[in-house]
Amino acid sequence: MSEMSFEQMLDASLKSIHAGEIVTGKVISVKADEIALNIGYKSDGIMTRSDYSSDNTLDLTTVVNVGDEIECKVKKVNDGEGQVVLSHREAIASKASEELKKAFEENTVLTGKVVQVVKGGLNVEVDGARVFIPASLVSDTFERDLTKYQGQDVQFVITEFNPQKRRIIGDRKQLMAATKKEQHDKLFSELNVGDVRTGVVKNLTDFGAFIDLGGADGLLHISEMSWGRIENPKKLFKPGQEVTVLVKEVSGERIALTRKFPDENPWKDAETKFAVGTVVSGKVARMTDFGAFVELEKGIDALLHVSQISREHVNKPSDVLEAGMQIEAKIVDLDVENHKISLSMKALLPDADKKEDGDVADVDIEAVGMAEAAKVDDAE
Known part of the structure; x- marks a missing residue:
């Protein structure tokens, strides 16, 4: 057997590579747009900026140092000039692809x-x-x-x-979907009537608001938004707004909510504050053909029927009253259980059967009659 030449021995000591192989190279020089690496092959490897990073403005000298080891993928064994073309990005992508395959399987x-x-x-x-x-x-x-x-x-x-x-x-x-189901099951396993919950306004309608409780939505009806009257939910709430609510009822998948908290109930002292016969003042909140609703305090409206506005005939409340007007009236009926109060302005007017002193004539009718008879006798 003939002895091997130095070149043959060198080739034998170096590993062989092929395109697509993942190798680790040691940086032997760095320029702003190119890196040279020793990959243990007879030729050095070259990596351009675009094969290192997706940032086309990156200065490689600011992120890579001589002696650094970089994992690379062989793109070409010979670029035509005897150099191996390498790509760090493709090596990462190949490795990531293996991870994605594993993630898919598991x-x-x-x-x-x-x-x-x-x-x-x-x-x-x-x-x-x-x-x-x-x-x-x-x-x-x-x-x-x-x-x-x-x-x-x-x-x-x-x-x-x-x-x-x-x-x-x-x-x-x-x-x-899986996360929502988990939240849904957890919510209903814990939810009880009377719970105070914090939710987020998800959607608004003319009749109320749907509140996301974290796993399911509850309905906050317009009549349950406040102890006072609410005309339009959109004036009170906005989508995404966080609100505190009380669970009023749970029926299957339906959740009814309220913001009428018992400790804020304005009717709890109504029997004392608004007893029949009490004279109160309030603001005309709104009117209908049959009467006016008067706000006595926040959450308590009373009805002033059209027949109780005046002793004179009133065709409709707006002929005498207007929204925002302050009035004084007497409470003539109280129904605390059904939250109803009836008022009367007429009850504060003087009794029609009684006249003021200045309106009654002080005359001796018998004396006037005798005087008139004497005048007749003289004439005869």
């Missing part, structure tokens, strides 16, 4: 950053690998505008893994 929850919002969904990056989440799988409710997710971290599971066809599909919807 149904592991992943977290990634949304790097691009497209018409059909979200492109999410996980350790250098791309996952696509279709718009239909972004949320458990329809979302027209996905731009709010740009730059946000989102959690998801991999439901399809086919890197050959560049199809790695993520699903966020099923995670949200």
Whole structure:
């Protein structure tokens, strides 16, 4: 056997590489846009800025030092000039792809950053690998505008893994549905009538507000928003507003809420404060054809019937009264149980059968008659 030449012995001492292989190289020189590495091969490896980072303005000398070790993927064994073309980004992506495959097989929850919002969904990056989440799988409710997710971290599971066809599909919807079910079950296992809860206004209608209690929504009817009268829920609440509510009733999946807290009940002392015969003052809150409702204090309205406004005939309350007017009246009826008070302005007027002294003539009728008879006799 002939002796090996020095070049042959050197080749034998160096490892062989192939395209697609993951290798670790030691940095031997760094320029702003290029890195040279020793990968234990007969030729050194070259890595450009774009193969190191997605930032095209990055100065490599600010992040890489001579002697650093970098994991790389072999793109080309020979670039035409005898150098090996390397990519750190592809190495990370290959490693991440293996992690995604494992996550797909084990149904592991992943977290990634949304790097691009497209018409059909979200492109999410996980350790250098791309996952696509279709718009239909972004949320458990329809979302027209996905731009709010740009730059946000989102959690998801991999439901399809086919890197050959560049199809790695993520699903966020099923995670949200599972979380909501867990919250739902926990809420109903703990919820009791009389509980005080903090929720968030989810939706407003003319008849009330739906409050998210964290697992289920409860209805806060307009009649339960306050001890006082509420004309429009949208003037009192806004979507996203945090509110404290009292659980009034739980019937199956339905939750009825109230903000009429017992300790704030303005009617608790009504029997004393508004006893029949008491003269009160209040503000005309609103009017109907049959009467006016007068606010005696916050949460307590009394009815002044049209027949009790004046001794004179009143066709309709607005002929005499107007909203916001302060009036004085007597309480003529009190029903604490049904929260009803009846008023009368007429009851404060002087009795019609009694005349004031100045209105009654002080005359001796018998004397006047005798005087008139004497005048007749003289004439004869």
